Amino acid sequence: MIKTKNLIKIFRTDEVETTALNNVNLEINEGEFVAIMGPSGCGKSTLLNIIGLLDNPSEGEMHFNGYQVENYTERQRTNLRKENIGFVFQSFNLIDELTVFENVELPLLYMKVSGSERKRRVNEALERMNIAHRAKHFPQQLSGGQQQRVAIARAVISNPKLILADEPTGNLDSANGEEVMNLLTQLNEEGTTIIMVTHSPSDADRSHRIIQLFDGHVVTENMRQKL
Amino acid sequence: MIKILLNTVIRNLYKQKVYSIVNILGLATGVTCTLLILIWVNYELSFDTYHKDIERIYTVYENQKYADGDIFSVYSTPSPLAESLKEEYPEVEYASRLVSTWGQLVLSANGKTFVETGGKIVDPDFFKIFSIPVLYGDYISPLSNESTIVLSRRLSEKLFGDIDPIGLSIEINSNYQFIVGAVVENAPENSSIHYDFFLPFKFFKEYWEYDLSDWEANSFHLFVKLKDGANSEYLAENIRHHVRQRIPYSNVELDLQAFEKYHLYSISKNKSGPIWYVQVFLLVAVLILLIACFNYMNLATARSERRAREVAIRKVVGAQRRGLVGLFLTESIVFTTIALGLGIVFVELLLPVFSDLTNRTLTLNPGNLKFLIAVVLIVLSTGVLSGSYPALFLSSFLPIQVIRGVFRQDSAMLRKVLVIIQFTMSIALFICTCVIYKQLNFLKDSDVGYNKDNIVYVEMLDDFYEEYSELKGELLKIPGVHWVTAANQMPVNFLNSTWDVNWPNKSVDSEDVLFQLSFVDFDFIETFEMDVIQGRGFSNQFGEDTLKFIINESAAEKMGMVYTIGEKISLWNYTGEVIGIVKDFNFNSLQVGVDPLIMMRKPSSFKYIGIRVGEDKDPIINKIRKVWNRKFSHIPFNYRLLEEDFNYFYQAESRMGKLFASFTAIAFIISCLGLFGLVSFITENKAREVALRKVFGANVDNVFQLLFKEILKWIVLSIAIAWIISFFAMEWWLNGFAYRIEMGIGIFIMAAVLSLLVACLTIYRQIARLVTIAPAHVLKYE
């Protein structure tokens, strides 16, 4: 599903040039649950953003679902993204001005789904995430765990083939984190490919494979045996 | 401490270069315009104020009342009035008539000869009323001797050079001798009364054979100076019927106008005079300063909100509220001070250009100090206000609120309102400018009822009529010269009027119909291409054609003889037949309507020769000059073009129109700076939302529309409000004209389209940039 070849990402600011990714070669298949680990600043988020089509690499090839996308324009990336990818962030990234319902509904708006269908699907997703009773609230009125469940609802609402999660449990206590991990595992079991960045070894234990990054390089790839 | 503070401020200024520049420039531009306008206003208000005791100086003027309710206000008064007022009313300390020499005079002295037009005939009291410094000669009472002439410094230097000319003689028109009695300082530029030399009334009486004891002829301005403490209202009430007490059938009521108002106020009850411009421009100045200040506040508060996080963090690490207030206030005051400084530098640089535009010599002098201080205070309070907003408002929030971004809503509303006000003002100004332009062009181009183009005219010396037929014959031989005529005045500005006209069955209510009066020669109607409705113009095919009258439509109507010729009417003691009726044409500025007019052929009164030439004027004029100089070398060929005179009527108006347009453009630019700055903050505030929407599938077009729509909504609202305001303002203005345009929907639509276009251009790039940026770069910082 995803294949990268000699992926390089360089950030240039006024004075410094940071090589965030250096010759990353990866292949991730459909249905996999992959964890990306590594010390802070090693390039995990950068990699996830490129895989998620939120950013272009500086050099190298990037294949997504058979398309070669590294030179796509923002418009092309958007089109590919909205059909295929859902995102979950460490800091939730809900839109403050919109209610819980509207936040979850957002991806469907851009897919031109009819109003009644949207309502049905949003309610279904909220129920599944156990947050339906908060549909009319604004994000700031919710706890971190609740916000993250809304974010997951938003990520799955369009039935994406791939979910990218950047430290989804990073801002949560262990109970809430556990719940989020259960939801992700369940989604993976239903067939969704999941790529997750994490610092937590126990979260990583849920995955099939751990990719270790160090200073922009992939150092090890551990295949794990599922229980 | 201060040093650290200033350091921070300067670093912030540098870090947000674009916003800082936009912010400072906007305010500086506003300050510049406002100051320029105020300097001009101050200049206009300074007219004549150099006269000592100006509050005791008054002009006596006439309100001529007509049966149909019209009141015609004129400065012209009868000659004996001055002496008579002085004798009968103890309040009147001094009184002086003033009249300009009727046409040009030839002055010779010191072997030099000049044709001069700037002569004034005044009474000796003139120099007691007005503060005119005497440089040489009779300090106490210049002109008290009837054989003296008083020269301005300019004319004295022109005639005699740099010497004291007292006692030297000057000859006028070859047969009047005068001795230089005094030399006075030139009138300053901001004086209503300008002069090159003064002559006594004895000359006026002899030279123009004028009966100075006649109460029925109005030719003179009359200035009086009241005794200290005299009550002018009481005096005005008492002199009201002064003329009628002597001439029982007169329709004249006298009134006083304070000389302080002479320059700016009209004596007509239904006209406001140039004060209108002063008021309008004051309003424009205030609007521009407001726009600029709103603009500044908008940007400054938006900029500081952007630093809410900075404030929060500073507080988390222990900054006191007091310190934060100091930081923001310092920053704001530094900004406004830079803007003020720039503004004043711009004013200095632009003053020469602006002086040219306004046709005044304007300087940033101590007289303007009060305005300068006012502007500085207003701008500094703007600075303090916009500085204290973030200082007090933002820093009063708990850090956690600021970090979570709860605070944004309230001030966003305020800012929208400010932007809407800014745009409303700019658009309304724009519409007003267009309407004013349209009206002025209409006045200039509208059909005056005759063909004013390609008329060359020459003012003649007296008694030219004997030579005139020969001159006319010679001129008509020149190819390109179509018609030649003579008259006592050209139709741009008819001055003579009379109510002494009689016709069969004249009713009592027609007693006081005022007739304009003109003495014209053969071919006058043809030369000016006026439309004859009935009958004919004066022509030498019918002999002398004296004691015949041509009247205009309005006169025919008043006389109740609509379109019939052949009636006998009389003017003064001349009686004769009406041989022609012409269509009404305008012989004054189009701001006033057309009065009844009588024309008669009276060669002894002719003063001007009018020549209709072909399209290609210049070569024809050259040929005329050659013929003229060969045959009539004793009469100077000082020609003028009628169309230029006509344009002169509208010069002041069109100058004001141009100024108004420039200021409108500037107001618009400032508003756009405001919009530009604001949109950059909106896009910044919205960056996260936009990025997230895109992460979840919004494409560029969706987001673009979303942002555009929101901003355009404000502009549309501004347009609507501006439409209403400007419509009513301009209706009111246009109603002051005898001939006016209808505004038409075009101007309003144009203003709307233009402002939308300008707004779109202003915001397009920023929104485009926001929308196309990769979401990863935005979310990174969350």
Ligand SMILES: Nc1ncnc2c1ncn2[C@@H]1O[C@H](COP(=O)(O)OP(=O)(O)OP(=O)(O)O)[C@@H](O)[C@H]1O
């Ligand atoms: N927009 C950017 N501009 C400049 N440098 C950047 C940018 N984004 C990331 N970097 C740099 O690239 C490197 C990798 O950053 P990245 O965010 O991918 O790290 P990370 O592995 O996700 O770290 P963490 O675990 O702390 O989230 C860092 O050194 C970072 O400073």
Ligand SMILES: [Mg+2]
């Ligand atoms: Mg990261």
